[in-house]
Structure formats: structure tokens, C-alpha cells
Amino acid sequence: MIALTLPAQDGGTFNPPGVNSHLPAFFTIGDFEFTKQMLLVLLSVVLISWFFIAAARKGKLVPGKLQFAGEIGYNFVRNSVAKDVIGGKDFMKYVPLLFSLFFFILVNNIYGTIPYIQLPSFSHVGGTYFLAALVYVIWIGAGFKVNGIRFLKLAVVPSGVPWYILPLVVPIEVISNFLVRPMTHSLRLFATMLAGHLIVLIAGSGIEFLIMQESVLMKGASVLVLVGSIAMYMLEALIMVLQAYVFVLLTAIYIEGAIHADSH
Numbered sequence: 001m002i003a004l005t006l007p008a009q010d011g012g013t014f015n016p017p018g019v020n021s022h023l024p025a026f027f028t029i030g031d032f033e034f035t036k037q038m039l040l041v042l043l044s045v046v047l048i049s050w051f052f053i054a055a056a057r058k059g060k061l062v063p064g065k066l067q068f069a070g071e072i073g074y075n076f077v078r079n080s081v082a083k084d085v086i087g088g089k090d091f092m093k094y095v096p097l098l099f100s101l102f103f104f105i106l107v108n109n110i111y112g113t114i115p116y117i118q119l120p121s122f123s124h125v126g127g128t129y130f131l132a133a134l135v136y137v138i139w140i141g142a143g144f145k146v147n148g149i150r151f152l153k154l155a156v157v158p159s160g161v162p163w164y165i166l167p168l169v170v171p172i173e174v175i176s177n178f179l180v181r182p183m184t185h186s187l188r189l190f191a192t193m194l195a196g197h198l199i200v201l202i203a204g205s206g207i208e209f210l211i212m213q214e215s216v217l218m219k220g221a222s223v224l225v226l227v228g229s230i231a232m233y234m235l236e237a238l239i240m241v242l243q244a245y246v247f248v249l250l251t252a253i254y255i256e257g258a259i260h261a262d263s264h
Helices: 036-057 065-086 091-113 125-147 150-156 163-211 216-259
Strands: 027-029 032-034
Touching (some): 065 091, 065 216, 091 163, 091 216, 125 150, 125 216, 150 163, 163 216
Antiparallel strands (some): 027 032
16 A cells, blocks of 8 residues: 655644554464454354344244344345345245355444444455355355256356357356456455445544644644545445445355356
8 A cells, every 4th residue: 555644734744544554463373363353253153143043032923123123134135135136946045145144244344333343354355255265166066066067068158159259258258257256256345345444544543633733724624524534434334234235146146147057
């Protein structure tokens, strides 16, 4: 990242936060570092498990608030993602995967809006690589399970394409489906979470910097930065929810394309 320094009237400089502006590791064992993001990921598993176990514990015909919230969350993923995208009789077996991915990503993204935490877990690329790799293995495995070895042909040879264009199209399809797809699937989530995290950090640091200046004009400018940062904060909260939905929606699309490859 390019360093940015702005001269201050008191002779100081503004050093904005960068990609490494996270809390240091809690403890280190050899080359292993237990970081804040690792703690948040583990905490998300506990919170999600607690919520849905509690919501389903006392199932009633007329649900209470907790049960109602749990049912709304489950039905959203089941009906609006799995059923609508995968469709037919095939969608139910993938509901647990899509359900778990959606709420796991959502909770870890929402951390970025919580004061004193304000660190989305997936602002570190390692987590998004793992999720994308998991989805990659699952949709390819589903394609082979349903279509057998013929899946390789179905995945890279579009139907209706003239034979003389295939030498050009097939390499593009191989690169697009088997190389670019998992990379974009992971980097889309990582990049948006990192960018939003840095914007919040830079806005906070900028407000503090401007308030500390002697000039009344500079102090007044901090109000404008504050207003802008609040707007960006709300936009980032919306993006956090949307990115969880987009990741799961793409997962469903990839699975549908693999198991119904012969009909595309």
C-alpha cells in the first residue's frame, strides 16, 4: 500500500492505517499466531450454534420471537436461495451447506460494524480462500457424482458451439470455470471486507487528526469527515449483508450448473 502523509500545522504528519492495522497476535507458538480474527471466527461458531439451537429447542406451532427469527433465517436460505436456484428435488441436500455458509459469513462480516471489535473476519484473505476452496471441491464433486466423467466435457464444451470454434472456446472455459471462478469467488468477499474496514479506520484516524489541529477550520473539517464516515459506515453494513448473500448465491449457482450441466 502506498504510504500517505499529510503535513499538519503543528509539524506532525497523518499516517493512515494500512492493511496490517490489526491487533497483534494474542499468543504465539512457534510459527503459529493466534490472532483476533481467529478468535472472532471461533466466537461466530459459538454464537450461531447457540442461536439456532435455542431457536429450535422449544418448537411451537405459534413460534416465539426467537423461534420466529430462526425460522425466517432458515426459510430465507432454503426458499430464496437453494430452492429458487437449484430447484426441483435436488436442492434439499444442499440447504445445510448454504445455510451454514450464509450465517457464518454474515456474522463474521457484521463484526465490522460492532464498536470495539470493528474487524470483519474475512478482511483476511486466508478465510475466503478456504471457503472458496471448500465450495470448489463440493460443486465439482457434485458434477462428477451426477454426470460422471462426462462432466468434464459438459463443463468446458458449450452446447451449440461450432466445432471449428472449440479450440478457442474450450481453453477459455477451462480457465474461467476451474481457475478464475474460485479466485473471484474468494477475492470478491475479501476485497469488499478489507476495503470497508480500511475506510472506517482511515475515517476514524482522520477525525482524530483533524480535531488535534490548532486551526478552527481543520477542526470544523472533522465534522464533515464524521458525517461522511457515518454514511460510509451504513453503506458498509449493507454491503456486509449483501456479500454474505452473494457468496451463497454464487455457491448455489455453481452447484446447479454442475448437477444440471447436461441441460445447459
